[in-house]
Amino acid sequence: MSAKQIQNSRLHWLGRQLFNREDPAAYLDLLLERINPMWVQGYTPARVEQIIQETADTRTFVLKPSRRWSGFQAGQHVNIGTDVNGVRQHRTFSLSSSPELWQQQGLITLTIKRLPGGLVTNWLHDHLETGSVLGLGDAFGDFLLPESGQPLLFIAGGSGITPILSQLETMAARDYLAPVTLLYYVRTQADIIARDRLEALASRLPDLTLNIIATHAQEQPRYLNGQDLEAVPEIQSRQVYLCGPGGLMDLAGTLLSSQGVTEDRIHCTFFSAPVVDTANLNPGGLVHFDRSHLDVDSEGNANLLDIAEAAGLNPKHGCRMGICHQCSCRKSSGTVINTLTGKVSGPGEETVQLCISVPRGPVTLDI
Amino acid sequence: MKKMNEAQLAELEQDLNAIRDDVLADLGERDALYIRRVIRLHRSLEIAGRVMMPFGFIPPVFVAATAALGLSKIIENMEIGHNVMHGQYDWMNDPSLHSLTYEWDTVCSGDSWRRTHNYEHHTYTNIIGKDRDYGYAVLRLSEDEKWRPTHALQFINYVLLSVFFQWGVGLHELEAERLHSREIRLRDKIPFIKEFLRKGGRQAFKDYVFFPLITFPVAPIVLAGNVCANLMRNLWSSTVIFCGHFTQDAETFSEQECEGESKGHWYLRQMTGSSNFSGGKLVHLLSGHLSYQIEHHVFPDLPAHRYPEISERVQEVCRKHDLPYNTGSFSHQYGTVLKRILAYSLPDAMRRKLPQLTSGQPI
Numbered sequence: 001m002s003a004k005q006i007q008n009s010r011l012h013w014l015g016r017q018l019f020n021r022e023d024p025a026a027y028l029d030l031l032l033e034r035i036n037p038m039w040v041q042g043y044t045p046a047r048v049e050q051i052i053q054e055t056a057d058t059r060t061f062v063l064k065p066s067r068r069w070s071g072f073q074a075g076q077h078v079n080i081g082t083d084v085n086g087v088r089q090h091r092t093f094s095l096s097s098s099p100e101l102w103q104q105q106g107l108i109t110l111t112i113k114r115l116p117g118g119l120v121t122n123w124l125h126d127h128l129e130t131g132s133v134l135g136l137g138d139a140f141g142d143f144l145l146p147e148s149g150q151p152l153l154f155i156a157g158g159s160g161i162t163p164i165l166s167q168l169e170t171m172a173a174r175d176y177l178a179p180v181t182l183l184y185y186v187r188t189q190a191d192i193i194a195r196d197r198l199e200a201l202a203s204r205l206p207d208l209t210l211n212i213i214a215t216h217a218q219e220q221p222r223y224l225n226g227q228d229l230e231a232v233p234e235i236q237s238r239q240v241y242l243c244g245p246g247g248l249m250d251l252a253g254t255l256l257s258s259q260g261v262t263e264d265r266i267h268c269t270f271f272s273a274p275v276v277d278t279a280n281l282n283p284g285g286l287v288h289f290d291r292s293h294l295d296v297d298s299e300g301n302a303n304l305l306d307i308a309e310a311a312g313l314n315p316k317h318g319c320r321m322g323i324c325h326q327c328s329c330r331k332s333s334g335t336v337i338n339t340l341t342g343k344v345s346g347p348g349e350e351t352v353q354l355c356i357s358v359p360r361g362p363v364t365l366d367i
Numbered sequence: 368m369k370k371m372n373e374a375q376l377a378e379l380e381q382d383l384n385a386i387r388d389d390v391l392a393d394l395g396e397r398d399a400l401y402i403r404r405v406i407r408l409h410r411s412l413e414i415a416g417r418v419m420m421p422f423g424f425i426p427p428v429f430v431a432a433t434a435a436l437g438l439s440k441i442i443e444n445m446e447i448g449h450n451v452m453h454g455q456y457d458w459m460n461d462p463s464l465h466s467l468t469y470e471w472d473t474v475c476s477g478d479s480w481r482r483t484h485n486y487e488h489h490t491y492t493n494i495i496g497k498d499r500d501y502g503y504a505v506l507r508l509s510e511d512e513k514w515r516p517t518h519a520l521q522f523i524n525y526v527l528l529s530v531f532f533q534w535g536v537g538l539h540e541l542e543a544e545r546l547h548s549r550e551i552r553l554r555d556k557i558p559f560i561k562e563f564l565r566k567g568g569r570q571a572f573k574d575y576v577f578f579p580l581i582t583f584p585v586a587p588i589v590l591a592g593n594v595c596a597n598l599m600r601n602l603w604s605s606t607v608i609f610c611g612h613f614t615q616d617a618e619t620f621s622e623q624e625c626e627g628e629s630k631g632h633w634y635l636r637q638m639t640g641s642s643n644f645s646g647g648k649l650v651h652l653l654s655g656h657l658s659y660q661i662e663h664h665v666f667p668d669l670p671a672h673r674y675p676e677i678s679e680r681v682q683e684v685c686r687k688h689d690l691p692y693n694t695g696s697f698s699h700q701y702g703t704v705l706k707r708i709l710a711y712s713l714p715d716a717m718r719r720k721l722p723q724l725t726s727g728q729p730i
Binding site: 014017018020021022023026027028029030031034042083085086087088089291293313314315316317326367 | 394395396397398399400403406407410411454457458459460461462463465467468470471472481486490569572573577
């Protein structure tokens with residue numbers, strides 16, 4: 001450890017003694033927040049600098065994170081946290097700007113579409129204004145560009161364009177030299193997100209072929225088809241990046257394999273976690289909440305977080321899709337099924353993520 | 368205790384559940400703003416107290432600094448710590464206000480408190496032999512415990528317990544009386560003792576070593592002020608807590624009558640075993656709303672600042688079911704507590720000969 005690290009760890013020890021908390025730096029947050037919300041220490045604050053209306057239901061939020069934020073790579077996501085009616089909510093969004101913008105101007109962008117009935121996306125649209133502050137998590141995700149200049153094919157649907165915008169911006173900033181094709185599927189012309197940015201990118205990246213397809217412009221829907229892929233030169237030698245709704249992803253997977261594109265060349269990222277059907281694994285069982293002295297019987301696909309909440313408990317939680325690990329909790333015994341992987345856990349003591357764990361037989365949790 | 372049949376108990380349960388459901392459905396921004404405002408008040412008072420304390424060689428400043436620090440400790444322990452650890456704000460999903468991880472500014476560790484208070488005391492409230500909070504195994508407060516000569520001096524024990532209250536609460540889980548009777552062995556308590564030393568050491572280090580030392584030339588003044596602030600908190604929290612269950616009419620229960628009880632019976636026990644005291648907004652804040660002890664025991668995990676409005680509906684339920692609602696002014700309730708401590712320090716035969724000790728009025 002360097003002298004500075006030793007000094008920091010000593011200060012942290014002292015802070016824990018004085019303020020009785022693991023994050024002593026956050027002790028005065030509620031007072032500091034009143035003076036300047038960007039001084040908060042409990043989470044990384046990010047201030048809304050500008051809001052751009054992309055389409056009728058999509059906005060791009062330009063954020064200025066505090067300088068201590070650790071940065072990101074093109075194609076990654078972040079969790080953002082905000083209080084909605086007194087309850088802290090966390091959701092995951094793809095960054096739609098390039099790391100260069102963050103390095104040079106300290107800015108990032110999130111492009112967010114209203115989800116029908118969605119609590120957080122609608123709240124963000126209705127309540128965020130210039131000067132509002134959000135909590136920002138560390139970036140994560142492996143939807144990353146290849147190191148060298150290989151030919152690429154991007155297939156995006158709807159707001160699935162967001163991580164790809166970040167990647168294209170990055171490639172433009174780094175003068176990427178290789179053929180790149182973007183097939184972008186939107187419902188109608190009015191739903192194209194960041195049209196101006198895409199056109200500007202096409203002129204900055206001479207090898208970029210931009211093909212925007214409206215699926216519902218005519219009466220007969222026009223989805224991704226084999227011809228779209230056949231029109232892409234040397235498709236087998238390309239790295240393929242997919243981001244969009246489940247239907248498009250499945251269709252693309254089938255069509256790509258019939259074009260001879262091998263699976264190791266296909267990179268996917270999801271809007272929402274794909275859920276494994278656990279029905280054939282005998283899900284359900286008696287959940288014992290040890291600290292609360294409560295037993296709850298569960299049936300079917302209900303995950304531990306839902307079971308706990310239905311029983312009136314309020315365990316810590318975040319994204320509800322197995323990403324952020326805020327709901328991680330000690331399981332002292334019992335077997336659970338991971339709904340992301342379909343894998344069945346061992347019976348012993350371990351940490352599980354409540355939101356993606358379905359009990360299989362009796363389970364005891366340290367809640 | 369008033370006897371109710373199972374059908375009546377089920378109705379009582381339904382009536383109280385309805386209140387609870389209404390409040391749960393209404394939780395939101397208002398509660399979040401409230402608790403955060405209280406936290407800002409606490410932090411401001413603590414900073415004010417700590418900053419003024421080194422200038423305590425000026426007598427009025429000493430008084431102001433001690434009062435600010437003492438009040439800050441009272442607010443943190445009563446309205447923030449106690450209530451957050453009950454899970455009253457868990458629904459906010461704010462990691463710094465979560466019941467499982469909150470650690471408060473007192474000797475008793477959060478984990479020990481969650482075991483002895485949240486679980487034992489709130490589950491087995493006023494069941495003699497099961498609720499170790501009933502008299503804290505130091506005081507005899509009902510006939511259910513046999514009189515022994517040592518009880519004659521229990522008022523002194525009460526004063527000592529109040530003065531050193533945070534240490535008493537911290538050591539509660541040691542179960543000294545059961546160690547003494549050899550029911551349990553010291554070696555089983557080693558993990559607890561380690562935890563106690565760690566947290567107790569941390570608290571003593573902060574108030575009695577660190578802050579006096581960094582203001583070295585005036586260390587004795589800072590030390591004295593910190594001792595007084597802790598004493599202030601000890602006396603007040605002890606008094607509030609004694610008013611919650613040891614007033615004249617607060618009932619006690621036997622293990623037998625509570626075996627396999629229904630939720631309705633648990634509600635009945637909480638309502639008849641607890642007592643409130645009235646007061647202004649400040650008194651309620653400083654007591655962590657334990658002045659609404661009945662409401663707190665019926666709904667321990669609803670945000671406490673809601674108790675005043677819940678109280679109206681709880682009183683309605685009491686009238687409907689013909690149940691007592693034990694409340695009175697602070698001085699009246701505390702008077703009956705002192706009388707109870709004195710009364711049960713005497714052998715039963717002698718106590719019964721002194722009607723002024725057994726009537727419902729304070730001395």
